[in-house]
Amino acid sequence: MSMESVDVAVVGAGAGGGIVANELARSGLRVVLFDRGRHFSAADFNHDELSDSQAPWNRNGRRFGPDFAEIQTYRANPESPGRIVSSRDYDFSIVGWCVGGGTLSYQGLSWRLHPETFRLKSLYGSIPGSTVEDWPISYDDLEPYYEKAEYELGICGEPAATGPLRRKPYPMPPLDDDREAQVLFPAARRLGWKPFHPPLAITSVEYRERPACIRCPFCIGYLCEIDSKSSTAVTVIPQALKTGLCSLRAQSVVREITVDGRGRPNGLIYRAGDGQWKEMRAKVIVVAASAVETPRLLLSSKSKWFPTGIGNQHDQVGRHAHQDTGVAVFGFFDTSVSDGIGPGPGCAVDFQFQNPQIEGGGVIYNGFSRTPLRVVNTVPRPSGVKSWGRDFKDFYRNYFWKHIRLYCGAHGLPREGNRVDLDPELHDELGMPIARVTHKGHSWSAPQLEWIAGRAEQLLKEAGAQFTLHHPIEREPGGSLGDHQCGSCRMGADPRSSVADRTGRVHDVPNVFIADGSLLTNSGGCNPCLTIQALAYWVSEHIAREWKGGGIQR
Amino acid sequence: MKLSHLEPTSILCRREFLHRCAVCAGVVALPSAWLKLLSVAQPTSSDSLNPPAAGSGLAFRFFSRMQAATVEAMMDQIIPADQDPGAKWAGVVHYIDLALAGDLRDFRPTYVKGIERVNTNSRTLGGKVFADLQFVDQTKVVEELERDQTEVVEKLTGKAFFELVRRHTLEGFFGDPKYGGNRESVGWKILNFNA
Numbered sequence: 001m002s003m004e005s006v007d008v009a010v011v012g013a014g015a016g017g018g019i020v021a022n023e024l025a026r027s028g029l030r031v032v033l034f035d036r037g038r039h040f041s042a043a044d045f046n047h048d049e050l051s052d053s054q055a056p057w058n059r060n061g062r063r064f065g066p067d068f069a070e071i072q073t074y075r076a077n078p079e080s081p082g083r084i085v086s087s088r089d090y091d092f093s094i095v096g097w098c099v100g101g102g103t104l105s106y107q108g109l110s111w112r113l114h115p116e117t118f119r120l121k122s123l124y125g126s127i128p129g130s131t132v133e134d135w136p137i138s139y140d141d142l143e144p145y146y147e148k149a150e151y152e153l154g155i156c157g158e159p160a161a162t163g164p165l166r167r168k169p170y171p172m173p174p175l176d177d178d179r180e181a182q183v184l185f186p187a188a189r190r191l192g193w194k195p196f197h198p199p200l201a202i203t204s205v206e207y208r209e210r211p212a213c214i215r216c217p218f219c220i221g222y223l224c225e226i227d228s229k230s231s232t233a234v235t236v237i238p239q240a241l242k243t244g245l246c247s248l249r250a251q252s253v254v255r256e257i258t259v260d261g262r263g264r265p266n267g268l269i270y271r272a273g274d275g276q277w278k279e280m281r282a283k284v285i286v287v288a289a290s291a292v293e294t295p296r297l298l299l300s301s302k303s304k305w306f307p308t309g310i311g312n313q314h315d316q317v318g319r320h321a322h323q324d325t326g327v328a329v330f331g332f333f334d335t336s337v338s339d340g341i342g343p344g345p346g347c348a349v350d351f352q353f354q355n356p357q358i359e360g361g362g363v364i365y366n367g368f369s370r371t372p373l374r375v376v377n378t379v380p381r382p383s384g385v386k387s388w389g390r391d392f393k394d395f396y397r398n399y400f401w402k403h404i405r406l407y408c409g410a411h412g413l414p415r416e417g418n419r420v421d422l423d424p425e426l427h428d429e430l431g432m433p434i435a436r437v438t439h440k441g442h443s444w445s446a447p448q449l450e451w452i453a454g455r456a457e458q459l460l461k462e463a464g465a466q467f468t469l470h471h472p473i474e475r476e477p478g479g480s481l482g483d484h485q486c487g488s489c490r491m492g493a494d495p496r497s498s499v500a501d502r503t504g505r506v507h508d509v510p511n512v513f514i515a516d517g518s519l520l521t522n523s524g525g526c527n528p529c530l531t532i533q534a535l536a537y538w539v540s541e542h543i544a545r546e547w548k549g550g551g552i553q554r
Numbered sequence: 555m556k557l558s559h560l561e562p563t564s565i566l567c568r569r570e571f572l573h574r575c576a577v578c579a580g581v582v583a584l585p586s587a588w589l590k591l592l593s594v595a596q597p598t599s600s601d602s603l604n605p606p607a608a609g610s611g612l613a614f615r616f617f618s619r620m621q622a623a624t625v626e627a628m629m630d631q632i633i634p635a636d637q638d639p640g641a642k643w644a645g646v647v648h649y650i651d652l653a654l655a656g657d658l659r660d661f662r663p664t665y666v667k668g669i670e671r672v673n674t675n676s677r678t679l680g681g682k683v684f685a686d687l688q689f690v691d692q693t694k695v696v697e698e699l700e701r702d703q704t705e706v707v708e709k710l711t712g713k714a715f716f717e718l719v720r721r722h723t724l725e726g727f728f729g730d731p732k733y734g735g736n737r738e739s740v741g742w743k744i745l746n747f748n749a
Contacts, residue, residue, distance in 0.1 A: 047749050050729040059725055060657055340748075372728035372747055388632040388720055389693070393744075397638070400745040 006030045006247075007553070008543070009268055009282035011254045011297060014101020015529050016515035016536035017288030018232030019149075022240035023540035029547060031246040032280065033237070034270060036289075037065040037098035039250040040233070045218075045225040049373040053221040054096060054105040057373050062087050064105050064223070065097030072292070073423045073436045076478045082423065082436060085480065093420075093437045093481040095290045095517075099250050100223075100233025102290075102483050106529065107220040108201035108229055109345060109365070110155045112146045112164050113524035113531050115139035116353045117411070120522055124359055130413040130442050131320050135521040136493045136502035137538075139164060145534040145541075150199075153533065154207045154230040157199030162350040174346075175204045175213060179339040180366050180404055181346030187463035188349055198348035198365045199530070201230035210234065219343035219369050249273070255432055256301045257285055257512065263305035265512050271430060283553050284543060288516040288536070291321055291485035295420045295518065296435045298489065298499075298506075311489065311506040314496045318421045320414035321437070321488035323481055324523040325445040329406045329453050329470040330379055331460025336401040344368050349459070351452060352411075352525050359444070362410035362452030363526050364459065375400055380469045404463070406456040410448035411525040415440055420481075420488045441477040448525070449473045484528050489518035504539035511552050515539045614648075615655035616662065622647050623685035624669045625719065631696045632723040634689075638744045639737075641727050649726030649735030650719075661718065667707045668715035672699060 008024050010017045013035035021033040046052050054064050061067045066087045073082035074091060085092050095102040116123055118135040126132070147168055149155075156172035174197030177185070181197075188195035202213050213228040227234040240246035251273040258279065260266040267281040287294045295318035299309035311317050344367025352361040368374065376396050385391045418440065422433035450473055457468045491514075492498025495507035504519055506512040515536045517528055524531060546552045614622050629641035629650075641647075654662050675698060676684040680691045687695065702712025726735030728742070730749070736742065742749060 048730045048732075050725055050733060057721070057725065059653065059729075372742060372745055373724065375745075376724055376728060388696075388723075390634050390636055393633050393636065393638075393640070397744050400747065 003267075003279055003281055004032075005267075005281040006032045007282070007547075008032070008284045008286060009280060010034065010286045010288060010515075011268070012101065012287065012289035012293065012516060013099045013232070013237060013248065013250075014095065014288060014290065014516065015103045015232060015532045016517075016539075017286065018100070018103075018235075018237040018240070019152075019533055019536035020286050020288060020515045020540045020543075021246050022236040022243075023537065024544060024547075025240045025243040025246035027544040027547070029245065029544070031240065032249060032282070033240065033246055034249045034252050034254050035097075035099050035101075036251065036253040037096070039099040039248065040064065040104060040223055042223065042225050042227055045223055047216075047218050049371055052218075055221045055374065055377075056088065056090050057377050062094065062096075063221075064100075066094070069429060070097075071426070071428070072434055072480070073426065074480045075436070075438050076440045077417050078419075078438055084426070091480040093292045093435070093485060095483050095485070098233075099237065099248065100231040103201070103229075103231040103529065104223045104233050105221050106201075106229075106483070107344060107368075107527075109527040110150070110153075110157070110199040110201045110530040111363070111524070111526040112143075112166070112534075113139065113526070114164050114352050117522055117524045118142075120360075120411070127413060127442075127444055129416055130444065131416055131497070132413050133490070133492055133497060133521055136491050136498075142531075142534050142538060143167065145537040146530065148537050149530055149533040152537075153201060153232070153235050154203055154210065155199050155201050155530070156204035158197045160196040160348070160350055161194045162352075162354060163196075170199060172204045172207055175200070175202065175215075175343070178215075178341050178346050180337055183337050183404065183463050184347040184366055184459065188347065188459055191458065191462055193349050193459075195347050195349050198345045200343065200345060201529070202343055203228045203230065208235075213343065215341040215343070217340060217342040217344075217369050217371060221369065221374075253430060253432075254289075254297060255430065257287075257297065257310055259301075259303040259305055259310075263303075265301075265310060265509060284511045284513065284547070286513045286515050286539070286543070287489075287518075288514070291488040291517040292420050292435050292437060292481060294514060294516055295321075295488045296422065296433075299422050300432060310512060311499045311509060313508060316489075316495075316497065316499050318419045318488050320490050321418050321420050321439060321481060321485065322412045322414045322442070322523055323484040323486060324409055324525055324528065325412045325441055325449055325477070326407055326409045327449050327453050327470055327473050328378075329408060329456035329460065329468055331404045331406070331457075331463065331465030331468045332399050333402045333404070333463075333465050337404055337463075338370055338401050340370060340401075342369060344370075349455070351455060355451075358448055358451045360411040360448045360525055362408055362448050364406050364408050364452060364456050366404055366406050368405050368407075370400070372400075379403060379405070380471060382467070382469065404460060404465070406460060408449060408452040408456050409526045410445050410452055412523045413442040413444050414487050414490075414522075415442040437480045439479075439481050441474070443475045446473055446475045484517070484523065486517035486520040486523050486528050489514050490521045491519050492521060503542035504535065505542070513539055513543060614651045617647070617651050617654070617665075620683070620685075621665070621669050622651065624672055624683065625650060625665070627685040627692055628672065628696065628719055629723045629726070631689075631692055632720050633727050639740050641723050643737065644727050644735055644740050645737040646723055646726035646735040649729070649733050650722045652734040653722070664707055664710055664715060664718060668712075668719070671702075671706050671712055671715070675699065
């Protein structure tokens with residue numbers, strides 16, 4: 001049997017990979033799109049917190065992967081011993097392991113990063129203990145690609161007075177205000193702030209043959225039962241398949257990128273859904289497997305030309321891994337402040353780079369699915385109320401409808417010592433070394449969070465909250481990388497401090513590109529997904545252009 | 555009453571089976587305030603709390619009667635009855651029993667050893683097994699377990715066992731009734747939540 005040969009192999013069918021597959025297939029290239037997880041559809045949805053949520057209280061494992069058999073090791077710094085975590089644990093470094101990746105079950109918050117985020121180092125100088133760098137591209141470079149992502153995927157929202165400049169409005173208006181938004185907007189305005197409707201990857205009106213959101217409260221953590229959530233699984237990936245040039249290989253695990261006799265990557269080895277190990281030739285390889293799994297694959301691809309892994313000639317693969325930081329502030333009211341409809345976020349205030357006293361700043365927005373297990377597992381209690389017993393029951397019964405959750409987001413920074421690499425001893429059941437995550441937050445973020453949490457308390461009190469609560473803000477939070485993981489194969493001008501160039505191409509490797517959160521030079525102070533997606537359009541355009549010019553095909 | 559011909563083959567059937575038994579048994583007594591919450595009216599014969607489901611003749615898939623009584627009483631400490639039903643009335647013990655017979659079978663040894671620990675501590679404190687202690691004494695035993703840093707099974711402390719039971723109690727009380735707990739959606743009704 002002859003080995004399968006394609007133009008482009010894309011590893012990871014998530015936020016970035018789905019876009020790259022579609023763009024390149026539409027450009028006439030033959031593409032295979034791999035994902036190690038399952039391909040779900042709306043028919044897989046039930047209103048069931050115990051079986052259908054990506055949250056760790058799902059009793060049978062993370063609904064959208066990985067299952068409990070998958071493990072990683074985690075350590076806070078290179079000196080500390082590693083400990084094994086499974087996906088049952090809260091601190092498993094996870095996005096979603098499925099077609100659509102995290103976008104299948106995320107909340108859909110789709111921010112553009114602020115222009116300042118792209119030049120943090122120029123703005124604030126070197127920050128001790130951090131490896132922060134400026135991006136090799138600017139907001140202006142990326143602006144048309146943000147716009148393209150918003151229109152191609154379908155984002156609803158309104159241009160914010162405090163947001164980055166944009167040429168076009170959002171393709172869809174915001175969702176109608178729910179009760180929480182009706183409580184928060186006037187309060188924010190009374191404080192002299194400029195609240196707005198946060199951008200969401202949700203159809204507020206019918207959009208490109210997908211129906212408008214039915215305002216179901218089972219949103220974050222769930223796939224959408226009517227395909228209203230603008231996941232890549234229901235937008236760009238079906239489009240890619242429709243071209244006839246893209247083949248989707250779900251439940252197929254890529255183990256290694258292969259290299260030919262002259263040191264040029266030429267394909268990959270994978271375990272197909274039927275359990276068979278197979279090899280494939282590809283002229284271009286795009287790695288889009290998440291900021292943990294992408295470095296894991298590059299570092300696993302060792303050969304005499306790449307003795308420590310592809311792209312790792314300067315020992316950069318996996319370094320600089322970080323994520324944005326956040327804290328949720330809860331306000332408790334004496335009357336109901338919710339009408340129980342979804343999706344959740346309906347009011348935002350953006351303070352990023354607005355206040356000279358606070359570097360970075362932050363953003364506030366409300367909401368989350370108000371469902372029983374999420375509430376009793378995530379809403380904090382006053383210090384006198386234990387985690388069980390009469391007071392426990394009474395507290396949640398009383399406040400289930402009388403609380404508002406404000407999420408406060410702020411920038412993270414790449415911290416010296418942070419890295420995703422391979423555990424030197426442990427392998428998964430396929431024989432691949434497991435990922436070892438070495439991660440701690442940088443202390444730079446804590447004052448931002450303290451400040452923004454203070455604004456959230458102010459807003460909740462103005463809205464009528466009797467009291468507010470939030471979890472403690474740690475100076476250097478431990479714990480693994482969450483679903484906003486980024487920066488582990490960052491783009492940069494200097495190959496000695498980055499993995500990819502400004503087009504997403506791995507330095508000194510002509511035909512391997514990266515198109516996921518790994519590429520982000522900095523997290524920004526908000527959810528990273530739309531930036532991953534804008535970059536995926538940016539990277540795709542460079543690949544397609546070079547392909548036409550004949551530069552990367554042989 | 556012969557019920558063997560009703561023996562269910564799936565979890566969903568099992569749930570229906572439990573409901574039928576509860577109705578057949580006809581001995582469930584509820585504070586009148588609870589009735590407002592419940593779609594199916596239950597006979598009220600006294601103001602006392604209902605007898606434990608474990609004593610109402612229902613079969614368990616994994617637990618022995620004694621084990622079930624211990625777990626049920628622990629769960630009723632975690633979500634006790636007040637003006638609304640608690641974990642005992644909600645049948646949460648059946649949620650974990652069915653889970654241990656199925657998807658969560660890995661936790662069987664933990665439960666077996668954890669239950670032994672709780673009853674040993676109960677005998678030390680009050681000379682009786684946990685389920686036979688007064689409610690206030692049960693609370694003391696649970697408070698002790700919550701602080702217990704010694705191992706119940708390998709790498710699992712008493713405190714961790716408590717956390718596991720707490721987690722499963724929340725799942726069984728607030729999760730979908732189809733898994734055997736949250737009887738008549740009582741966990742949702744007390745939150746005024748419609749799934």
